[in-house]
Amino acid sequence: MNDCIPLIGQQMRKLVQRWFTAEPLVRYAELFIEDKLQESTKFGQLTIIHYRMFGGTEEVVYQAAAAVELFILASDILDDLQDQDAPAKVWMQVPQPAAIHVASALLTLSQQAMLECAMDSETRIALAEMMNGQILRAANGQMIDIMNEITDEQSYFDMVKQKSAALLLFACMTGVMLAGQSWHSTVAEYATEVGIAAQIQNDLRDLLRWDDKSDFLKRKRTLLTLYLIEGEAEEDRWINDYFQGKLSVDDVALNRERFREACERTGAILYGSVMSRMHYNRFEELLGSIQEASPWKSTFLQILNQETA
Incomplete structure (x- = not known):
């Protein structure tokens, strides 16, 4: 799967260059993407694996994987801004309003890129509903985490299922559904x-x-x-x-x-x-x-x- 990593990065850059026209937005987005690509793109790779696993053969999967990674990048930026515990990250070294705006733009770009991947309206609707459902689950889990409202083992697992697990589910299920399968x-x-x-x-x-x-x-x-x-x-x-x-x-x-x-x-x-x-x-x-x-x-x-x- 290592050969797909450059393709995911290439698609992420292409999406930014196609949809972002404001020079500072392009500049910061590309800077943040380069930082992201120095680490793991496992979420995008999981999308590709599941697409191939369930019979998908088209190259469009690389854009879907890029869409997933753009969402993960936006989530990482917002998470670091909320926690203030990663001062070395490049998005922590730019003006905070700019970092927040780039993250917000990347979230929307991720959704737009995903919608473009579906070959038919039925798949497009199913993908959008699944994506939004898991994003909303993750948002609920993240809020519980931010507020530090874990009280016992059960509430911990409930939070994790909504936060961390929802993002992995999103990455895997994107590949499954893009290949034409249902949930x-x-x-x-x-x-x-x-x-x-x-x-x-x-x-x-x-x-x-x-x-x-x-x-x-x-x-x-x-x-x-x-x-x-x-x-x-x-x-x-x-x-x-x-x-x-x-x-x-x-x-x-x-x-x-x-x-x-x-x-x-x-x-x-x-x-x-x-x-x-x-x-x-x-x-x-x-x-x-x-x-x-x-x-x-x-x-x-x-x-x-x-x-x-």
Whole structure:
């Protein structure tokens, strides 16, 4: 699938050059796209795999993959602007109103590009409804995440299904439906499972960080921080006190090793690893149940394994 990555980037640039006419909008959009292409285009690749998996043969899939990646890019920009935890990203180094405007324009461009991909009105309507439905689900999940309103394990999984999993579902189902198929419930289920696995892996990564992305220092409620603050050990009471605001960042700033030790001793890290693996295993089980997936399975897993296994 590596040979499709340049084609996705090429289509992203072409769409910007065709639809954006204001020079600053073009300039910033191209700058942001170049930054994006230095990282992963796994969402677009998943669109292509599912299109081929279900019998699609046309080159239009590369524009669909570009549409998906434009939406992911816009989401990343808005997410970073909301969290203010990625100062090195290029969109964090331009005037904020410009970054917000570019993200908004990319969202609309993504939808326009997707509508152009469908060969007939029935597919076009189905794609648009699916895309908008998943985008709205992701918007709901993102709002819950922004407000930090996770209260227990169930509310965490509900948020992840709406946020992270909805975006993976969107990428996969775009390929399925563009190939002329209807909504595929098994694809939807395994996209959700792998989305949950990936989010828990992200939470594991951010649990032990001690910088702007630290979930602990930001008092962010995740599956893992909830596990920690629900602990009853007296020696870990300071963690709960910090989340309740009884301690300040300055009060815990020197507790990095103490926090790491607590994460290991309480089993929080092991718990997260087991939960992530459980959802990933369910994804693999569901993937194996789809006959069309067999020739593409190794490529599919190769794209995902780096972040979710």
